[in-house]
Amino acid sequence: MSAPPLPAVSRVTRALPIPAGAGLARMVVLRNVTSFRHGWIALISGFFEPVLYLFSLGVGVGALVPSVTTDRGSVVTYAAFVAPALLAASAMNGAVFDSTFNVFFKLRYAKLYDGMLATPLGPRDVAVGEIAWSLGRGGIYSGLFLLVAVLAGLVHSWWSLLGLPAAVFIAFAFAAVGMFATTFMTSWVHFEYVTLAIQPMFLFSATFFPLSTYPGLLQWLVRLTPLYHGVALERGLLLGEVGAGLLWHVGYLLALGLVGVLGAARRIEGLLLR
Amino acid sequence: MRSLPFGTVVRVTANGSATPAERPTRRRPAPTSGPILLARGLRKTFGEFTAVDGIDVEVQAGESFGFLGPNGAGKSSTMRMVGAVSPVSGGELRIFGLDPASDGPAIRARLGVCPQTDNLDDELTVEENLWIYGRYFGLSRAQVRERAAELLEFAQLTDRAGDKVEPLSGGMKRRLTIARSLINNPELLLLDEPTTGLDPQARHVLWDRLFRLKRSGVTLVITTHYMDEAEQLCDRLVVMDHGRIVAEGSPRDLIARYSTREVLELRFDADDQAAPAAALAGVGERLEVLPDRLLLYAHDGDAALSAASARGIRPLSALVRRSTLEDVFLHLTGRTLVD
Ligand SMILES: Nc1ncnc2c1ncn2[C@@H]1O[C@H](COP(=O)(O)OP(=O)(O)OP(=O)(O)O)[C@@H](O)[C@H]1O
Ligand SMILES: [Mg+2]
Numbered sequence: 001m002s003a004p005p006l007p008a009v010s011r012v013t014r015a016l017p018i019p020a021g022a023g024l025a026r027m028v029v030l031r032n033v034t035s036f037r038h039g040w041i042a043l044i045s046g047f048f049e050p051v052l053y054l055f056s057l058g059v060g061v062g063a064l065v066p067s068v069t070t071d072r073g074s075v076v077t078y079a080a081f082v083a084p085a086l087l088a089a090s091a092m093n094g095a096v097f098d099s100t101f102n103v104f105f106k107l108r109y110a111k112l113y114d115g116m117l118a119t120p121l122g123p124r125d126v127a128v129g130e131i132a133w134s135l136g137r138g139g140i141y142s143g144l145f146l147l148v149a150v151l152a153g154l155v156h157s158w159w160s161l162l163g164l165p166a167a168v169f170i171a172f173a174f175a176a177v178g179m180f181a182t183t184f185m186t187s188w189v190h191f192e193y194v195t196l197a198i199q200p201m202f203l204f205s206a207t208f209f210p211l212s213t214y215p216g217l218l219q220w221l222v223r224l225t226p227l228y229h230g231v232a233l234e235r236g237l238l239l240g241e242v243g244a245g246l247l248w249h250v251g252y253l254l255a256l257g258l259v260g261v262l263g264a265a266r267r268i269e270g271l272l273l274r
Numbered sequence: 275m276r277s278l279p280f281g282t283v284v285r286v287t288a289n290g291s292a293t294p295a296e297r298p299t300r301r302r303p304a305p306t307s308g309p310i311l312l313a314r315g316l317r318k319t320f321g322e323f324t325a326v327d328g329i330d331v332e333v334q335a336g337e338s339f340g341f342l343g344p345n346g347a348g349k350s351s352t353m354r355m356v357g358a359v360s361p362v363s364g365g366e367l368r369i370f371g372l373d374p375a376s377d378g379p380a381i382r383a384r385l386g387v388c389p390q391t392d393n394l395d396d397e398l399t400v401e402e403n404l405w406i407y408g409r410y411f412g413l414s415r416a417q418v419r420e421r422a423a424e425l426l427e428f429a430q431l432t433d434r435a436g437d438k439v440e441p442l443s444g445g446m447k448r449r450l451t452i453a454r455s456l457i458n459n460p461e462l463l464l465l466d467e468p469t470t471g472l473d474p475q476a477r478h479v480l481w482d483r484l485f486r487l488k489r490s491g492v493t494l495v496i497t498t499h500y501m502d503e504a505e506q507l508c509d510r511l512v513v514m515d516h517g518r519i520v521a522e523g524s525p526r527d528l529i530a531r532y533s534t535r536e537v538l539e540l541r542f543d544a545d546d547q548a549a550p551a552a553a554l555a556g557v558g559e560r561l562e563v564l565p566d567r568l569l570l571y572a573h574d575g576d577a578a579l580s581a582a583s584a585r586g587i588r589p590l591s592a593l594v595r596r597s598t599l600e601d602v603f604l605h606l607t608g609r610t611l612v613d
Contacts, residue, residue: 022379027409034406035397111393117359118387119410119458120379273359274320 019265021124028116028129029136043137046097047144050090054148057082057208071211071232072241083154084238085207087163088170088230090145092198094138095171099178100194103130104185107271117272127265131175138171139164149238157240166237170230173253176260177226183267201227226256308371310335310462310493311356315365318351318517325351327517328365335461338494340504340511342599344609348517349497350390353466356495357387369462383411386460386492390467392451394439400450401426401435408457421457428483429453445476452483456492463487465496469503481506501599513603520606525599532605533597534559536575540568540582540589550587557581562604571601 036043058079068081106112113126143164149155155163178194185191204214205227211219222228229249236246311333318326326348333339341349354360355367358374358381367374369381395403401422408418426432429449434442442450448468455463468484469477484507488494498504504511505525513521513528521528538558542550551563558572558581572578575594582589603609 020378022412024410024412027406027412030409031395031398031406034402035395038397110396111391112395114359114389115393115395115407116410118357118382118385118389119407120383120412121410122379273361 018262019124019127019269020122021128021265022120022122023125024121025125025129025132027121028126029133032130032133043140046094046137047090047141049093050086050141050145051148053089054079054083054086054145054152058152058154068210070235070239070241071206072236072239072243074239074241076239077154079152080154080156080239081210081235082208083149083152084163084234085205085231087142087145087149087167087238088227088234089202089207091138091142091167091171092174092202092227092230094141095134095175096178096194096198098134098137099131099175100182100185100191103134103179103182104188104191106130107183107268108186113268113272123269123273124265126268127179127261131172131179131261131264134175134178135168135171138175139168142167142171155238157238159237159240159242163234163237166230166233169250169253169257170233173226173230173257173260176257176264178260180260180263180267183264183271201225205231207231226253229253309333309368310337310370311339311495312368312371313352313356313365314367316352316355316362316367317364318348318355318360319363325517326355326363329512329514329517329519331512331519333493333495335493336491338488338496338507338509340508341495341497341514342499342501342504342511342603343497343514344499344603344607346516347514349514350466351517352514353464353495353497357385357464358382383458384461386455386458386463388448388452388455388463388465388468390470390497392447394447394450394454396438396440399436399438400431400442403439403450404454404457407454411458413458418457421459425453425456428456428486430479443476445472445479448472448476448480449483452480456487460492462493462495465494467497467499469498469500477503501603504599511599513599513606515607521602528599528602529597531602533601534571535573535597536571536578537595537597537601538570538572538575538578538582539591539593539595540570540587541566541591542568542589550582550589553585553587554582557585560605569601569604571597 062078065078067075068078069075070081116126117123146155146160146163146167150160181194204222205225206222207227211222214222229252233246233249233253236242309332311331313329313331315328315330316326317324317328329352341352343349351360355362355374356369358369358378361375370384372381374381395406398406404422404425405418408421413421426435429452431446431450431453434446439447439450452465452468465484469480472480481503484494488507494507496503496507508525510524511522512519521532523531540550547563547568551561551568554561554568554570558570558578560571562569562571570578570582579592579594
């Protein structure tokens with residue numbers, strides 16, 4: 001049965017500046033799952049990178065640095081210090097890769113969304129569906145990474161159980177912003193900007209050394225980056241340094257994600273429904 | 275309104291009306307009274323540019339309707355508005371009596387769309403393309419599997435079901451696109467240049483498929499710049515040029531109204547057409563001078579050819595043929611359709 005949107009829902013979405021959708025975003029996810037059944041190898045590669053970092057840095061650098069004092073004052077091994085950061089980064093990488101490269105290809109070359117929008121699906125379904133898939137991908141990488149971290153004996157707090165939902169949340173924020181940004185790209189050259197944004201963030205979001213090691217002004221700059229909030233959130237959970245302050249990071253990522261979803265849906269609407 | 279899912283066997287009863295031999299697999303909303311497609315003063319602008327400039331169109335259920343026009347006439351722009359994926363810039367548009375601005379999803383749920391350029395999902399197999407597209411309409415897994423099997427048969431692609439889409443031939447891709455557009459049992463099928471770029475044989479196969487659909491009661495709206503296609507498939511058509519409708523009627527009406535029964539085509543050495551053109555004055559009803567030939571419109575082409583010979587005209591080649599929509603278009607716009 002073709003399911004028309006519920007009258008109440010469509011009345012609300014019509015009143016708000018939210019692009020139209022038919023509540024069928026899950027079918028976009030289903031499309032991606034079907035497609036990846038043919039190329040699941042591509043899913044595997046994204047998993048190894050953070051694991052390799054964990055062992056090269058955690059074990060290698062960890063041998064030189066006996067312990068680290070976190071910004072919240074705990075003293076931990078270097079491996080335990082970087083593991084949460086790499087967890088956040090793996091969520092970011094999985095989500096950003098999918099929501100930029102893959103979305104760009106579908107939008108500009110395969111014209112997949114044009115096909116979707118000829119059905120009851122609306123731009124909101126496309127945006128929500130793609131972002132859900134990307135965050136799922138980020139979530140899978142993070143889940144596997146967390147498992148490796150647990151097996152490596154780097155995780156001790158029960159709060160770490162929340163590390164996975166938190167990673168999915170981080171993936172959500174990055175997938176949404178990634179897709180939004182992608183709608184502005186018109187050529188593959190523009191992906192240099194993605195790399196330009198991701199790499200420094202990966203290195204300097206208090207990932208590999210505590211925020212306190214940065215000079216004062218730079219600390220504020222770091223605090224503005226989204227990955228910093230992801231790292232701080234995961235570190236708080238995995239090291240059991242939990243406090244109300246973590247909600248601030250949650251709020252930042254949530255706001256970023258919502259702006260991304262709305263922006264992406266609006267842009268898809270503007271680009272394809274003219 | 276009679277719209278049956280493809281695959282329903284239709285028997286023609288004694289009085290000539292078709293009745294379904296099976297019940298449709300899916301219940302339809304109550305038949306829309308009034309035209310399936312209604313446009314009044316419909317306009318589409320892109321910035322300063324006007325692509326569709328106030329057209330009036332009415333298509334009834336079960337009809338097969340064509341938009342004929344050269345490149346840039348505004349056919350695709352019109353089709354996209356009808357497909358509820360392009361906002362109307364002015365005028366009124368109703369599909370199934372609904373307004374695309376407010377009921378886009380409800381309209382699209384009842385439409386099948388075959389866009390000008392294929393946008394099949396290259397990362398999926400042939401059958402997955404049908405399944406997934408059906409799911410976009412909210413159909414269940416079981417429904418899309420059943421329907422896809424029928425449609426693969428219809429598109430003669432059953433033996434390619436598990437193959438990737440990429441290596442299919444152009445004709446196969448087009449047939450798959452049309453099959454895909456039928457996954458939701460549409461009441462109205464929009465075909466934007468369904469056979470452009472196909473070889474003659476592939477075109478005939480497609481025409482045959484479209485003809486069957488038409489017989490099963492699906493309303494077709496087709497754009498084309500092929501005359502023979504319009505003549506084959508359309509009950510009624512409009513000729514579009516520069517975003518406007520310049521003529522409307524059945525192919526036969528249009529030919530009768532805007533052309534003669536026969537046409538005499540004369541070819542000369544490229545440079546000296548002026549002399550024979552002048553010498554032909556008074557022969558036939560009308561003369562069109564094209565860059566590469568003269569077209570002499572006459573009721574009796576052979577008689578016109580004799581008259582030309584009597585005047586000492588010696589063409590490189592001479593051909594008498596029946597008038598087509600191409601001639602109608604030439605007469606209406608002074609230009610050929612496919613150049
Ligand atoms: N998105 C757009 N932005 C700006 N101009 C457009 C857009 N889409 C179409 N046009 C212009 O509108 C005019 C009509 O285009 P349209 O695609 O409707 O023509 P058509 O009759 O389908 O032609 P063809 O036979 O080449 O497919 C063209 O001049 C085209 O350049
Ligand atoms: Mg066109």
